[in-house]
Amino acid sequence: MIDIDAITKQIRNLAKSNYYQGLYSIDKNLGLRLFYNTVDFTPIQMNFLNYLAFYSNLFAEIYLGEIGDIVLENFIYEDAYSLWKSKDKKREQTKLKQPAETPQYTSQFIFRSKPKNKGQ
Amino acid sequence: MSLEEEKIKFEKLADEMQDSINKNFVESLIKNNTIEFDYDNIKYHVRLPTFKEKQEVAKKRVEKYFALLKEKDSEGNYIYKLDVDLRKLYKERGMDIDIIDNDFTALESKRRLLQEKLGQALKDNKSDMELKAYKDEIETIEKSQRELTVKKAVLLEFSLENQLLIYLYTYVTFLTTEKLVEDKWVRVWPTYDLFEQEDEMLINRATGHISLLLATESL
Numbered sequence: 001m002i003d004i005d006a007i008t009k010q011i012r013n014l015a016k017s018n019y020y021q022g023l024y025s026i027d028k029n030l031g032l033r034l035f036y037n038t039v040d041f042t043p044i045q046m047n048f049l050n051y052l053a054f055y056s057n058l059f060a061e062i063y064l065g066e067i068g069d070i071v072l073e074n075f076i077y078e079d080a081y082s083l084w085k086s087k088d089k090k091r092e093q094t095k096l097k098q099p100a101e102t103p104q105y106t107s108q109f110i111f112r113s114k115p116k117n118k119g120q
Numbered sequence: 121m122s123l124e125e126e127k128i129k130f131e132k133l134a135d136e137m138q139d140s141i142n143k144n145f146v147e148s149l150i151k152n153n154t155i156e157f158d159y160d161n162i163k164y165h166v167r168l169p170t171f172k173e174k175q176e177v178a179k180k181r182v183e184k185y186f187a188l189l190k191e192k193d194s195e196g197n198y199i200y201k202l203d204v205d206l207r208k209l210y211k212e213r214g215m216d217i218d219i220i221d222n223d224f225t226a227l228e229s230k231r232r233l234l235q236e237k238l239g240q241a242l243k244d245n246k247s248d249m250e251l252k253a254y255k256d257e258i259e260t261i262e263k264s265q266r267e268l269t270v271k272k273a274v275l276l277e278f279s280l281e282n283q284l285l286i287y288l289y290t291y292v293t294f295l296t297t298e299k300l301v302e303d304k305w306v307r308v309w310p311t312y313d314l315f316e317q318e319d320e321m322l323i324n325r326a327t328g329h330i331s332l333l334l335a336t337e338s339l
Binding site: 074 | 142143145146147149150151152153168232234235236238239240242243245248251254255258259332333334335
């Protein structure tokens with residue numbers, strides 16, 4: 001009997017492969033079918049879909065130069081970078097949500113009381 | 121080539137073959153929501169339970185839970201202990217499962233902290249040596265976590281909740297195992313009694329496949 005860790009390892013290897021990454025990118029546009037079934041996905045199939053998206057994002061980041069391809073060396077690097085990235089995103093969002101200091105406006109106009117019409 | 125080198129080469133080859141078998145098997149698991157297998161020259165498959173079957177399993181779950189809860193031995197003692205009671209019993213004997221849980225949580229926090237540091241180091245293009253140091257530390261923690269998980273699973277193996285789960289997986293196997301008869305999938309066992317009289321090897325194979333199909337899905 002194969003243990004669940006060994007299965008997860010193979011799910012990741014398959015999701016990371018050029019073949020499934022290629023199918024995944026075409027699938028999004030053309031609606032190709034990855035599975036024989038179109039409904040009632042098993043937890044293993046859902047896990048595979050999650051990893052397809054995970055690796056698709058990772059490959060995009062490598063392509064854009066956000067991270068070196070050393071990250072693909074092992075699962076520990078991949079997970080670590082992914083965790084750091086999501087935390088970094090949250091930190092950025094928190095920064096953006098913080099209210100900016102209230103600016104102190106100084107008027108460029110000088111208001112003066114209207115001069116009285118002396119002639120009246 | 122020395123004997124030691126030959127041994128290493130053979131082990132590597134065996135690992136690669138096992139990897140390849142696993143890869144093909146896992147690929148078949150991914151492609152479909154059923155698992156086919158042959159037994160005694162008959163083609164079988166296990167499939168996911170339908171909505172109606174899930175309702176039946178839910179009903180059985182309640183029935184079995186109370187049956188296990190009430191079951192007593194010849195001396196009038198309850199046979200099955202709840203998770204919480206088993207923990208108390210172990211504590212009296214000097215084995216604290218809560219400590220195992222706490223240790224696991226502490227290791228998890230440490231692991232996540234190291235993962236974040238490793239992620240930052242990868243982003244900053246740090247040296248291979250630094251990256252490997254983090255990796256080794258994370259691997260050590262993961263190994264300890266696996267050991268704790270096994271230790272806890274062994275200790276709680278006979279809890280009422282665990283026995284209930286085993287029964288439910290068996291019941292789903294009874295409901296969803298089908299055999300191919302004249303190009304049609306038909307249920308193997310019309311009644312649970314007949315299922316219980318079946319060849320144990322066949323039941324074990326079908327249950328093993330069901331546990332893969334349902335994996336982490338809660339019953």
